Amino acid sequence: MQLEIRPDPAEVGRARRWARSRLAGSGIEADEPLAETLILLVSELVTNAVVHTGCPAVLRLSLPDEADESATVRLEVADTSCTAPVPRCADGDETGGRGLALVDGLADRWGWSAEGAGKRIWCELDRGSQPRDAAAAFGGGVTAYGGFEGFAYEAV
Incomplete structure (x- = not known):
């Protein structure tokens, strides 16, 4: 599954909505920690592409089947x-x-590679593993509202 992304900040919200709509068929419920983490990662990687390159991008998502x-x-x-x-x-x-x-x-893993005249940035989440603690992942500072101190994000 893939989504073409224009170099426009409004595309970040569209990418999150698109990714959320793909979760249902994979058996990943929208309120599962895996889904929430995935949507945050979509937001971060698409934001980086839109803000730092000014080029069109392609978002690809590989989801497991329900079984x-x-x-x-x-x-x-x-x-x-x-x-x-x-x-x-x-x-x-x-x-x-x-x-x-x-x-x-x-x-669980991430990296990047050169691809033709551009690059591909990827990350993976293992569905069967325990969700990583956001506080530990970001060096502490998670508030009671699920945000990071001094850091605001929106998951639309």
Whole structure:
């Protein structure tokens, strides 16, 4: 399954809605921790593609069928920019720069590779594994509302 992404910040919300609509057929309920993590990862990777490349991108999602409760969910974003993704160490007051740290903390695996004139960034979640603790993944600071201190995100 794939979705073409225009270089427009409004595409991030559309990508989340698209990914959510694909979950039902895989047996992953929208309120499962895996689904919530997947939607957050979609948001982060699509945001990075839209904001940092200014190029069109393609979001690909590989979901297991309902019967396979130990399968891996794979998310990929391919774009036409040859610039490598660079994880940053954002200061507490910065409003950006935490996306790849979040991907690193929440995904079971992630990476990137050059692809033609661009690149592909991917991450995987193991369906049968325990959800990773968001507080530990992001170095602590999870509030009672499920957000990160000093970091706001919207899951539309």
